[in-house]
Amino acid sequence: MHNRLPRHIILLLLILICGNSIAQTPVRxxxxxxxxxxxxxxxxxxxxxxxxxxxxxxxxxxxxxxxxxxxxxxxxxxxxxxxxxxxxxxTATAKARKPTDLIVSKKKEEEKFWEKSGLYAGARIGAGLSFMPKSNGLIEGTELAYSGGIAVGLHKKALGIQVQALYTQVGFGVSVPVGSTDEVTSIKGMQSQLLVPLTVITSQKAGPIRIGVSVGAFGVMQAGAGGLKISDASGSSTMKNCDTCSDKGLGFGVTGGIGLTILEGPRHAVFINADWYYNLGENKDYRPGETSVNTHLGLLSAGVLLHFPGKH
The missing domain is CATH 2.30.30 (SH3 type barrels.)
Known part of the structure; x- marks a missing residue:
């Protein structure tokens, strides 16, 4: 009979072989x-x-x-x-975006003058024609007129109300009586007026400009003494004051006009206006330099309006 190893010795050898194999396997x-x-x-x-x-x-x-x-x-x-x-x-100042997700931010353009709301003031200057009615004292027709003044208004975007104070010089011609002495050939006069229109205004954008219309009423009164220029046959002329050139202290009428805003920024607007002032009423005693309600006036003027500071 062959000698056999005891079972416990065989088991011990197997354990040692496996343990040695495991020990040689590296740990990752x-x-x-x-x-x-x-x-x-x-x-x-x-x-x-x-x-x-x-x-x-x-x-x-x-x-x-x-x-x-x-x-x-x-x-x-x-x-x-x-x-x-x-x-x-x-980083904290950048965000990971795909090229298709890139957003190009554009600074919002500030609103223009007539796109805002609020109080404004401005000045204007202009010239035009005064239209004389038919009468016994004045020559029917047209004479030069000049105007300048200030405006104050309140608007909500393109709709507003405006009051103006305009110092106006109105020209007129006086009829020369037949058979007058000193060989007088012509008499020209200039009357100073204070014209106060109160109007409602509105406008609409039309390409690079803005078109507006205005309607309202006005009051007018003589402002200071008028002047007369009397010319004779020799070509010489004489200037004289005319303290009583008006027989009425106050007149009134209606007005309307159209305007163009040619330059417009956030706080300013430059405009050109054409306005018509139609006097109402009757004259009973016409005198040279009459400033009452029958003297009509057409003015072409230019000016600038400025927003008052503050949030609009």
């Missing part, structure tokens, strides 16, 4: 994944493809594969110490 060190959200995980990375990183959990190296999108990973620190940057972190 973990890889570190640093995420965009500033968290870190230790895993066993199996694969890195175009879109994802596949890994196994350190606690279950033979378990299932997990994946994390590369866009969520800042960098990988491999178990040998190598560092591989996957997605650079975004």
């Amino acid at each position: 060190k973990p890889d570190k994944i640093f995420k965009i959200d500033q968290t870190t995980i230790e895993v066993l990375i199996e694969e890195v493809n175009k879109t994802d990183i596949a890994y196994k959990k350190l606690s279950d190296p033979k378990g299932p594969l997990y994946a994390i999108p590369k866009k969520d990973v800042w960098k990988i620190v491999w178990n040998n110490g190598d560092i591989e940057e996957i997605t650079p972190p975004v």
Whole structure:
């Protein structure tokens, strides 16, 4: 009979052989994944493809594969110490965007004068014609007129109300009596008026300009003494004051006009206006330089309006 080794010796030898084999199998060190959200995980990375990183959990190296999108990973620190940057972190002043998501911000353009609302004031100057009615004292027809003054208004965008104070010089011609002495050939006069229109205005944008209309009423009164220029046959002329050139202290009428805003900014508007002033009423005792309600007036003027400071 052959001698056999005892069973317990055989079992001990098997244990020693297996233990030596296990001892010779190297233990894999973990890889570190640093995420965009500033968290870190230790895993066993199996694969890195175009879109994802596949890994196994350190606690279950033979378990299932997990994946994390590369866009969520800042960098990988491999178990040998190598560092591989996957997605650079975004700074506090920039956001990660795809080219198709790029938004180009444009500064909002400030509203123009007539697109706002509020109080404004301005000045204007102009010239035109005074229209004399038929009478026994004055020559029927037209004479030059001049005007300048200020305006104050309140508007809500393109609709508003405006009051003006216009100092106006109105020309007129006086009829020369038949058989007059001193060979007088002509008498021309100039009357000073204070014209106060109260109007409602509105406007509409038309390309680079803005077109507006105005309607309202006005009051008018003599402002100071008028003047007369008397010419004779020799060509000489004499100037004289005319303190009583008007037989009425106050007149009134209706007015209307059209205007163009040719330059418009956030707080200013430059305009050109054509206005018609139609006097109402009757004259019973006509005198030279009459400023009452039968003297009509057409003016072409230019000016500028400015918004009062403040929020509009």
